[in-house]
Amino acid sequence: MIKHKYSLVEPRYPCEVDSVISGMPAAKAGILKGDKIIAVNNSFTPYFQDVTKTLRNNKNLPVQLSVLRKSDTLKLQATVSENATLGFYQKNLSNYFKMETHNYGFFASFPAGMHKAYETFDGYIKQFKVIFTVKDAHKEIGGFMAMGKYYSPFWDWQRFWSFTAFLSIVLAIMNILPIPALDGGHVMFLLYEVITGRKPNEKVMEYAQYVGMILLLALLLYANGNDVVRLFNK
Numbered sequence: 001m002i003k004h005k006y007s008l009v010e011p012r013y014p015c016e017v018d019s020v021i022s023g024m025p026a027a028k029a030g031i032l033k034g035d036k037i038i039a040v041n042n043s044f045t046p047y048f049q050d051v052t053k054t055l056r057n058n059k060n061l062p063v064q065l066s067v068l069r070k071s072d073t074l075k076l077q078a079t080v081s082e083n084a085t086l087g088f089y090q091k092n093l094s095n096y097f098k099m100e101t102h103n104y105g106f107f108a109s110f111p112a113g114m115h116k117a118y119e120t121f122d123g124y125i126k127q128f129k130v131i132f133t134v135k136d137a138h139k140e141i142g143g144f145m146a147m148g149k150y151y152s153p154f155w156d157w158q159r160f161w162s163f164t165a166f167l168s169i170v171l172a173i174m175n176i177l178p179i180p181a182l183d184g185g186h187v188m189f190l191l192y193e194v195i196t197g198r199k200p201n202e203k204v205m206e207y208a209q210y211v212g213m214i215l216l217l218a219l220l221l222y223a224n225g226n227d228v229v230r231l232f233n234k
Contacts, residue, residue: 002137013096015048017088024087029078031067031088038073039066048090056084120169128173143224145231180205180212 001008015037020027031037039045040054041063055063058080065076078086093099104112130137147167152159176184185208189200 002134002140010049011093011097012047012049013091013093015045015051016091016095018091019089021087021089024085025078025081026086026088029065029076029086030074031065031076031078031086032069034069036068037065038068040064042066052084055080055086059084117165117169120166121173124166124170124173139226141223141226142230143220143227145224145227179215180208181216182212185209185212 017026017031017033017035017037019033020031037045037051040051041058043054045051045054060080060082062077062079065078067074067076080086131141150163175182176187178184178188180188189205189208193199
């Protein structure tokens, strides 16, 4: 799943166009709002996931689209972009599934927020373990480019603040790791002093700080290096 970027479970829904981006392959091919893409290169694609999978295998290549427009089936030609997209927005999931919105009052929002924070914290700890237990999982570590790509190119307040809160939790977890130069490292030395009744040797603490900084810089370079490798491997 990590290697092929597959999701474990996701709802399947038709590939129905909500809007088309001007100047993109979909617009040039004549795709309109409300069209349903039911086949690509004569391969039946009943679901949106089938369409995206086929497009990924045809980057920068021309494809024939079978489009259902009301009761008519049209054959259209389009060239897939290098990002494996055609340039249209899919209809929202609420068009196919019953969606429920839970609203919280001012006081109720605090326990709900704490529960959400706990779930995020727990999920990140499990992801952190995967790096050391699953083959090649460390290759998915990302840096500034990976974080930037997660943010929507268009303003989406919920996604923006949710990811900002996630980054805050990630920084908190990283900061409590027992690595010298981080707060977790300082706590480690304090615990040593509490248990032994002696202050750690100044030279030992100094060298430990150097080692901690080297580890952090190495992690920073590795994470951002992964971004660069993925960029050139596209």
